[in-house]
Amino acid sequence: MRMVEPLLLMAFWSALTIGFYAFAKTVYRRFPTPVTSPLLLTPIALIFTALALHASYAQYIHATHWLVLLLGPATVAFAVPIYEERRTIRRYWPVLAFGVVVGSVTAMASAWALASLLSLNGSLRLSLLPRSISTPFAMTISEHIGGVPDLTAVFVVITGVSGAVLGELLLRVLPLRSALARGALFGMGAHGAGVAKAQQIGREEGSIAGLVMVFVGLVNVFAAPLLQAVLS
Numbered sequence: 001m002r003m004v005e006p007l008l009l010m011a012f013w014s015a016l017t018i019g020f021y022a023f024a025k026t027v028y029r030r031f032p033t034p035v036t037s038p039l040l041l042t043p044i045a046l047i048f049t050a051l052a053l054h055a056s057y058a059q060y061i062h063a064t065h066w067l068v069l070l071l072g073p074a075t076v077a078f079a080v081p082i083y084e085e086r087r088t089i090r091r092y093w094p095v096l097a098f099g100v101v102v103g104s105v106t107a108m109a110s111a112w113a114l115a116s117l118l119s120l121n122g123s124l125r126l127s128l129l130p131r132s133i134s135t136p137f138a139m140t141i142s143e144h145i146g147g148v149p150d151l152t153a154v155f156v157v158i159t160g161v162s163g164a165v166l167g168e169l170l171l172r173v174l175p176l177r178s179a180l181a182r183g184a185l186f187g188m189g190a191h192g193a194g195v196a197k198a199q200q201i202g203r204e205e206g207s208i209a210g211l212v213m214v215f216v217g218l219v220n221v222f223a224a225p226l227l228q229a230v231l232s
Helices: 004-030 038-053 057-063 065-069 071-076 079-084 086-117 123-128 135-145 149-173 179-201 203-231
Strands: none
Touching: 004 038, 004 057, 004 065, 038 057, 038 149, 057 065, 065 071, 071 135, 086 123, 086 179, 086 203, 123 135, 123 149, 135 149, 135 203, 149 179, 179 203
């Protein structure tokens, strides 16, 4: 019986998470608005379900941890469109590298400023810092610098959804005519959600967004020990 109960909980919460996400995608296809984004609807549905069942977050994350582990292979899958756009990358790599470094510094600085504005200290502040990085990278960095990886994942989702919405609005205001600029905007500002939005705009934009997202993650993972030394 000790083995049966955890397996049942895993099956229940995993099926519920996947089911809610599939339903949210159906809703989004019919009513494509920021409010109906699957990244927004799914967590809300899961929160209300957990509250109704008096389930803790620890129980949920323990039952669905295998889904979190799949984020790594999912991120690696972005290598396919990146490879297809390798000529663009070879041509513009200095611009992309400069943008990734500047964007990463700006994201960290703005997160620190936001934490100061909200009077967040300790692990909350450190959990907020990697919010502009794709989830598997962000959780790794959060753990290295003393944050709470699970809490960081929540901040990442919020940043991704809001960044995708703001990015779409910015495209209507800013004179960004090149696919490089449009893709980099979404990849840097909204990571996974931004890549999905960029792919809706164009294949090249989606490839550039995926490239920038992965580069940002790698740069920040390698910079995590330096960041930890500065913060400690």
